[in-house]
Amino acid sequence: MNVKAEHRVQNGNGFCPNIVNIKKGFGLIKKKVEVPTQNVPLSLPKTVDSLCPECLSRISATIYEEGGKIWMKKKCEKHGEFKDLIYSNAELYKKIEQWTFEDAPGLNKWIVNNPECNLNCGLCNNHLSVGCQVTIDLTNRCNLNCPICFANANKTGKVFELTKEQIDLTLDNLDKIDPKPGVVMWAGGEPTVHPHFLYACEQAKKKGIGYILVATNGIAIANSLEFAKKAKEAGADCLYLQFDGIGDKYYIGTRGKPLWETKKKAIENCRKSGLKVVLVPTVVKNVNGDQVGPILDFAIKNSDVIVGISYQPVSITGRIKYEERMKMRETISDVCDDIEEYTHGLLKTMRDWYPLAMASPISKLLARLYGHFILRPSCHSNCGLGTYLLIDPEGNPFPVTKFIDFEGFFTELNEYQKKIKTKTKFKALSALKAFQLMKKYYKKEEAPNGMSFLKMLRILDNLIGPSSKAVPYEQREWKMMLIMSMQFQDSYCFNFDRIKRCNIHYSAPDGKLYPFCTYNSGPCYREKVESNFRVPLNEWKKRAAQNAKK
Structure with a gap:
């Protein structure tokens, strides 16, 4: 799949319907697929939970577009209305919502139990992301x-x-x-x-x-x-x-x-x-x-x-x-x-x-390979x-x-990693197939002179690591x-x-x-x-x- 988002609607379940280009061989066809996103309110305007800047009470806020920018407005019954700038570029804001590839599954073990996210932090059972x-x-x-x-x-x-x-x-x-x-x-x-x-x-x-x-x-x-x-x-x-x-x-x-x-x-x-x-x-x-x-x-x-x-x-x-x-x-x-x-x-x-x-599909792939x-x-x-x-x-x-189509590669990689059995015996083969997916989305004509796909793979191996074959940073000719x-x-x-x-x-x-x-x-x-x-x-x-x- 060579994915290029052209249309999108909110459906509230953490998926984003897109019209995409499907790359098969030398052919190109258009097809609607669902690209998974985090389960958060999508499109604009949207309502989120926020805080009053004065008393820190939990209040609702509206995120909306105006004048090509993204704003947040909210009202506290005690302290009145507040408005602030979220993004100066509305088109970039709308683009990035599409590319989060699902929420993380949360913690297997935590410190505080809460019925909901209520800022009684510790971390709690409602927290979805592990600390990077x-x-x-x-x-x-x-x-x-x-x-x-x-x-x-x-x-x-x-x-x-x-x-x-x-x-x-x-x-x-x-x-x-x-x-x-x-x-x-x-x-x-x-x-x-x-x-x-x-x-x-x-x-x-x-x-x-x-x-x-x-x-x-x-x-x-x-x-x-x-x-x-x-x-x-x-x-x-x-x-x-x-x-x-x-x-x-x-x-x-x-x-x-x-x-x-x-x-x-x-x-x-x-x-x-x-x-x-x-x-x-x-x-x-x-x-x-x-x-x-x-x-x-x-x-x-x-x-x-x-x-x-x-x-x-x-x-x-x-x-x-x-x-x-x-x-x-x-x-x-x-x-x-x-x-x-x-x-x-x-x-x-x-x-x-x-x-x-x-980049989370890479992490999910490696987790399945190594268990x-x-x-x-x-x-x-x-x-x-x-x-x-x-x-x-x-x-x-x-x-x-410019020379790797991130949208196409990561969408296809995200689907591919789901098919791999955890701690598979065929790690090398599974990794090779993942690299072959990237080759589909490598645009040689846009790459720097002398940068073959194989050389790019070696650079990525150094980046993702740790690897027994990784070259020390100071010795690398090409830096990322x-x-x-x-x-x-x-x-x-x-x-x-x-x-x-x-x-x-x-x-x-x-x-x-x-x-x-x-x-x-x-x-x-x-x-x-x-x-x-x-x-x-x-x-x-x-x-x-x-x-x-x-």
């Missing part, structure tokens, strides 16, 4: 005082910092849910200022965590190559590097001080120590909205060490008037459109960007979009979606770079359907795990958790001084 990544805040201390940060001891006047025992506990929390996530991100505050940061990395690896990310401003890494090497030796794999633009003025606006030279030095020390880097720009429209394109340029030029970008349109906290929010509000589609304009159409908004959940859970992106289509760039040995980028745009919710655009499908969870010292957008917005469990474990800053300084003497 679990975040653990080591501390809320930081060596910066960013105006846009929501997790800083300098602002609260109190310190939240995990002990060694609590580090072990938050890692052990992952055993309370099934399937168990395999990726951990150390965060904060600034995790590298924690006195037991290296211990945390070592313990995560000892407890079976396959990949360790570090969400950092990069100052500690920039200041010491030795520290970067120790972090790598302790088990850290990749920096999730705060990166808001090219030049000091952007850091002064977002972080309160010039940091451009620090960022470059941190990346250089990662290059020397073997750490990989994902750039993480927090995008505020009236502050650094013009840096989306230049950041992409910088990443491509440093693709020997930078493996991805995660653009994060700002999540707006506090009580802010509509007019002020609109000056700040950058949406996922703004990032996509900005990149298309900056690259003069090399990356195209409508052709190249898809929800992260579109155990494989990391599966199954977040809501509004949570994040992604695209891949293939970068040749000369540093020239090529969108993979994941470009993402992820928008975390705030109370103005809160959607319960997104919460139930969250793939990024927080593990906390109270023994629970929380979806990202309930930990940092909405009910804001961060504040509730940290209030039970933090101490006044002066008291913490006394304890730290005493510990230093031991």
Whole structure:
């Protein structure tokens, strides 16, 4: 099947009727098939459950199209009406709803029982997605005082910092849910200022965590190559590097001080120590909205060490008037459109960007082949979009979606994986058939010069891994770079359907795990958790001084 959606209607059961092109041999016929989607309200307008930004009461909201954009409006009986921008590009919004390939089956083991999704998080039996990544805040201390940060001891006047025992506990929390996530991100505050940061990395690896990310401003890494090497030796794999633009003025606006030279030095020390880097720009429209394109340029030029970008349109906290929010509000589609304009159409908004959940058929295939859970992106289509760039040995980028028909391939792969028996004895044959499906949708005439289908398969083998034949990243001639745009919710655009499908969870010292957008917005469990474990800053300084003497 070569799938191209031309028409779509809502039928409310998680399927999307499309007119598709069926590719058989050299012939092409049109046929209506049902492409499975997540079981959420489809088409526009739609009604979802949301929150009042003032009192956080659960209220209904309407998502609708107006002026080529997607908006949310809602009304609280106590606090009146609210309106906010969801997507600046209505056509992209309508496209991405089509490509989520079903909900995940949920957890086999959870922590909290709830009759419905009521934000009594923990995780609960209503949660549909397994954590692709679990975040653990080591501390809320930081060596910066960013105006846009929501997790800083300098602002609260109190310190939240995990002990060694609590580090072990938050890692052990992952055993309370099934399937168990395999990726951990150390965060904060600034995790590298924690006195037991290296211990945390070592313990995560000892407890079976396959990949360790570090969400950092990069100052500690920039200041010491030795520290970067120790972090790598302790088990850290990749920096999730705060990166808001090219030049000091952007850091002064977002972080309160010039940091451009620090960022470059941190990346250089990662290059020397073997750490990989994902750039993480927090995008505020009236502050650094013009840096989306230049950041992409910088990443491509440093693709020997930078493996991805995660653009994060700002999540707006506090009580802010509509007019002020609109000056700040950058949406996922703004990032996509900005990149298309900056690259003069090399990356195209409508052709190249898809929800992260579109890749789930690969995870489902691997799970059937090997008989155990494989990391599966199954977040809501509004949570994040992604695209891949293939970068040749000369540093020239090529969108993979230009020469592989993702829609056709993933639709057919999703149906194919359902036919494979779990833990089949014919793994190699089943995998070969899956690759043959991709060959049907490989457009050789659009591929980069010298990029045969066989060479592309080798690149994908390195990407999907782990494989005994995988080539170390720094030795690969052709690099694959994941470009993402992820928008975390705030109370103005809160959607319960997104919460139930969250793939990024927080593990906390109270023994629970929380979806990202309930930990940092909405009910804001961060504040509730940290209030039970933090101490006044002066008291913490006394304890730290005493510990230093031991």
